[in-house]
Amino acid sequence: MRRVQLYDTMSRETRLFQPRFPPRVGMFVCGLTPYDEPHLGHGRFAVVFDVVARALRHWGYRVFYVQNVTNLDDKVIRRASELGADPLELSAQHFRTWRRIQAAMNIESVDLYPFATDYVPEIREQIAELERRGFAYRADDGSVYYDIRRFPAYGRLSGQKIESLRAGARIEVDRRKRSPEDFVLWKAATPGEPSWESPWGPGRPGWHIEDTAITGRLLGPQYDLHGGGLDLIFPHHEAEIAQAEGASGLSPLVQYWMHNGLLMMSGEKMSKSLGNVASLESALEKFGAMPLRFYYLNAHYRSPLDFTPGESLEAAREAYDRLRAPYARIVAASHSASPSGEELSETLVAESGRIVGEIDDDLADDFRTREAVAKLFVWSRKVFELEDRFSRLSVGALETLAAPYEWAESVLGLFADVDAGAGTSLDPVVRAAIAARGRARTRGDFAEADRIRDELAAAGIRLEDGSDGTRWSLEAPRGAG
RNA sequence: GCCAAGGUGGCAGAAUGGUUAAUGCGACGGACUGCAGAUCCGUUUCUUGGGGGUUCGAUUCCCUCCCUUGGCUCCA
Numbered sequence: 060m061r062r063v064q065l066y067d068t069m070s071r072e073t074r075l076f077q078p079r080f081p082p083r084v085g086m087f088v089c090g091l092t093p094y095d096e097p098h099l100g101h102g103r104f105a106v107v108f109d110v111v112a113r114a115l116r117h118w119g120y121r122v123f124y125v126q127n128v129t130n131l132d133d134k135v136i137r138r139a140s141e142l143g144a145d146p147l148e149l150s151a152q153h154f155r156t157w158r159r160i161q162a163a164m165n166i167e168s169v170d171l172y173p174f175a176t177d178y179v180p181e182i183r184e185q186i187a188e189l190e191r192r193g194f195a196y197r198a199d200d201g202s203v204y205y206d207i208r209r210f211p212a213y214g215r216l217s218g219q220k221i222e223s224l225r226a227g228a229r230i231e232v233d234r235r236k237r238s239p240e241d242f243v244l245w246k247a248a249t250p251g252e253p254s255w256e257s258p259w260g261p262g263r264p265g266w267h268i269e270d271t272a273i274t275g276r277l278l279g280p281q282y283d284l285h286g287g288g289l290d291l292i293f294p295h296h297e298a299e300i301a302q303a304e305g306a307s308g309l310s311p312l313v314q315y316w317m318h319n320g321l322l323m324m325s326g327e328k329m330s331k332s333l334g335n336v337a338s339l340e341s342a343l344e345k346f347g348a349m350p351l352r353f354y355y356l357n358a359h360y361r362s363p364l365d366f367t368p369g370e371s372l373e374a375a376r377e378a379y380d381r382l383r384a385p386y387a388r389i390v391a392a393s394h395s396a397s398p399s400g401e402e403l404s405e406t407l408v409a410e411s412g413r414i415v416g417e418i419d420d421d422l423a424d425d426f427r428t429r430e431a432v433a434k435l436f437v438w439s440r441k442v443f444e445l446e447d448r449f450s451r452l453s454v455g456a457l458e459t460l461a462a463p464y465e466w467a468e469s470v471l472g473l474f475a476d477v478d479a480g481a482g483t484s485l486d487p488v489v490r491a492a493i494a495a496r497g498r499a500r501t502r503g504d505f506a507e508a509d510r511i512r513d514e515l516a517a518a519g520i521r522l523e524d525g526s527d528g529t530r531w532s533l534e535a536p537r538g539a540g
Numbered sequence: 541g542c543c544a545a546g547g548u549g550g551c552a553g554a555a556u557g558g559u560u561a562a563u564g565c566g567a568c569g570g571a572c573u574g575c576a577g578a579u580c581c582g583u584u585u586c587u588u589g590g591g592g593g594u595u596c597g598a599u600u601c602c603c604u605c606c607c608u609u610g611g612c613u614c615c616a
Contacts, residue, residue, distance in 0.1 A: 071544095089616070097616095104616040134614060214543090219612070223542040240612095266614085288616030289545080295615090320545080321610070330615055357564075358553060363546065363609065365553090374552065374565045381564080384578075429554055433563035443579060505574055512576085523578050530578085 061118035063423045066361065068292065068316040069216055073425055078283040079314065084115055084122045085282030087274050087313075089291055090172065092129040093153030094138045097160060098336035099366060100288075100322040100329040105166055106355040107319045107426075108286045110471060112168035114422050117470050123170055127273050128154055130174045132266055136252055146253060147176065160340055164348045165472045171277065175269035179255045182264045182272040185306050186244045186257075194305040198235035201247035201260035207240045210301045216316065217293035242298055244268050267298035271306070280307035286317040289361075290328070320363045329366065337368060346372045349476050353379040356428040356471055379473075382435055385442040386464040387477050387532065392449040393457045400453035403460070407441070411459045414438050415466050422470060431471070438463050447527060485533075489520060493529045496522075 063076040078084045088108045091101060112124045129135075130150035139146035158172070175182075186203055189195040194209050207213050207221065214220055221240060245268075248254035248261035255263060264272075274282060280303065287296065296316065303312040321328045324335045342351060354375035358364045365371070403411075418431035442460055449457070468474045492511055499507040512522050519534040 068544095091616075092614085101616055107616090132614085217611070218543050220542080223612085286616095289610065290615055291611095292544080293611050294613095319616070321616075323609075326608070328610065328615085332614060354552095361545085362553080365551095367551080370565090371552070377566090378552090378564050381578095427554085429563080433554070436563055440580095446579075500574075503574080509575075521577080524573065524576085525578070526572080 060120070061423060063115070063118065064425055065315060065317065066425050067314075068318050069311070074315070076315065078120065079281065082120045084120045084284060085274075085278035086112060086115075086122055086124045086284040086286070087270070087278060087282065088124070088126045088285070089270065089287035089295070090126040090128050091154070091157055092132055092134055093150045093157055094132075094135040095153065095331055097153075097157055097339045098329060098331065099339050099342055100336075101157075102160075102164065102339045102342075102351060103322050103355050103364065104286070104288050104319050105161055106164065106352050106472075107360040108317075109164075109166040109168045110356065110360075110422075110428065111284075111286065111317070111426060113472060114426065114470050116168075118423070122168075123278070124168055125171045125173060125273065125277055126169045127270055128172050128174050129266070129269060130154065131176050131253060131263060156340070160343060163343055164352060165475045173273045173277065175264060175273075176253070178269060178272045178276065179264065181276045182268050183245075183255075183257050185268060185272045185275060185302065186259075188306040189244065189302065192305060192308070194301075195244055196237065197259055198247075200235060201262060202235065202243055203245035203259050204236055204241040205244055205298070205301060205305075207238050207242075207301070210305055212304070212310075213240075213297060213301050214293075216297050216300060219293060219297070240294075242267060242294065244302070267295055268302060270295075271299050271303040271312075275303065275307070280309045281312060281314075283314045284317060285313040285315070286319070289318045289321055290330075292318060319360045320358075323363050323365050325367075337366065342372060346376050347476065349383070349473055350376040350379040352472055353382070353432070356473070357432055359429055360426055382432070382439055383474060383477060385439045385446070386461065386474055388446065388449060388530075389442070389457050389461045389464070390477055392452065393454060393461070395450070396452060396454045396457050398454050401448060401451045401456060402453055403445075403456045407445075408459050410441070411438075411462050414463045418463065418466060419470075428471065431467070435463055435467060446525075450527065485520075489515070489531050493522065493531065497529065 060081055064073050065076050066073045086108075088104070091097065108124075108126075112122050115122050128150070131146055135146045135150050139149045142149065154172070161167075161169070186195060189205065190197075190203065194206055195203050196206055197203055221238075243265040245257060245259055245262045246265055247259075248263065253263060254261040285296070285299075300312050304310045323329065324337070327333060327335060329336055350372060354372060355364070357375065357378070414434055414437075418434050421427040421430040421434070445452075445460070452460075464474055468477075492515060496508045496511040499505070499511065515522060515531070521532050521534060523530050523532075
């Protein structure tokens with residue numbers, strides 16, 4: 060099995076990846092609370108863990124990737140009541156948007172999107188188990204709390220000590236809790252809000268319990284990989300550990316904790332509560348899915364990523380176009396290539412193989428996507444140098460040129476937009492227009508030539524004159540395509 | 541206050557105890573072009589937050605200070 064290293068938040072070091080039962084990998088990522096439109100920060104975690112799953116599968120692991128959906132919590136309820144909507148319908152609606160966006164972004168690696176409210180029996184069962192084992196207590200109002208004092212390891216993931224949490228003045232004083240740090244497992248019902256029956260009276264799940272109930276059911280009491288945003292480490296993931304390990308008596312809950320860095324907007328974290336969000340969907344419409352993926356993968360997943368409106372995605376689009384163009388031309392040329400065409404030099408063949416090996420190594424070293432991208436750019440320069448020969452190259456030679464891009468296509472999920480253009484049914488039509496323009500140019504009628512070019516441009520077809528004739532391409536697909 | 545992450549050229553953003561610190565965007569000049577675009581060639585800019593230490597040698601290791609961000613409240 061491929062040697063893979065990844066950084067584990069718990070041990071704070073890069074460790075060799077060893078799933079419990081290779082080649083199977085149980086992977087869980089904290090998904091959204093869909094009470095509003097997703098923003099650019101959400102796109103980051105989605106792409107990051109999509110690449111993790113893709114890469115592991117590429118290396119032969121059989122990954123079962125679960126991304127939960129917190130379809131009911133305080134925020135969903137609050138927003139729904141503001142809108143006069145049903146909370147579960149509201150979150151279902153926003154989840155559909157999320158799924159649509161993920162599909163548009165070429166994210167198909169998630170096997171299951173479990174809804175919190177579909178796991179109420181498992182949640183009740185886990186709370187009951189925690190109660191039996193003495194980790195939970197009932198409050199007077201019918202809520203159930205986790206008793207943090209019973210779980211000494213609480214704080215290990217985040218490096219926090221319970222005593223120092225006390226100093227944080229922001230913990231609300233709540234008379235119902237034994238310790239201020241205790242968190243709610245089962246929230247007593249409020250009239251008008253969704254609730255379920257339970258041994259403790261009607262209520263609904265607390266925020267943290269759904270994840271461990273879901274993973275307990277789907278991945279077992281112990282599994283391999285848990286991912287999420289850096290901002291979830293405390294208290295959310297800390298609480299997950301306390302719940303799962305408390306209920307099962309088994310430790311550790313997960314072998315590897317992966318956390319992605321946050322998207323920053325003018326020096327601050329982009330978040331709904333700060334109101335400094337940029338809509339993911341409109342970025343997708345304006346720039347297209349591939350430039351967006353490129354933008355995320357152009358940084359290491361653990362680093363903070365600075366987003367500058369009117370700049371970051373524009374630059375990403377330019378850069379991505381440069382990466383995509385040579386591959387698109389290889390693909391176009393291969394439509395009409397023959398097996399007996401020219402071959403590449405041995406040096407180039409070797410280099411193609413070497414680059415694929417290197418970028419594969421980069422990914423296996425804690426997913427250094429930026430390194431892989433930089434090497435693809437170097438390769439692109441070499442490919443462009445051969446461009447004049449494309450039409451004469453053999454099928455095999457073109458495949459060799461395409462190999463690094465194909466690797467990126469399957470592991471990084473880039474270049475899903477490459478096939479559009481030459482070779483499609485539009486080709487004969489566009490060629491006729493190009494020929495007409497060519498005649499106009501020959502006789503010096505540049506006004507007519509430019510008119511033809513402009514009209515095609517208006518239809519999204521771009522012409523470029525080169526030494527070997529005129530080439531055409533479709534504008535990069537936009538929106539959900 | 542406590543915990544954690546980060547400070548690299550105009551911008552984004554890599555990397556390494558040791559030749560000229562990637563890559564891309566941008567800018568400038570040149571080639572090519574009827575023009576445009578793309579491409580190619582060249583140029584542009586960082587002595588890697590400040591200070592100290594370890595070392596033959598540090599951007600990379602250690603200490604300290606400053607600054608930024610995140611977490612301690614919902615949050616990818």
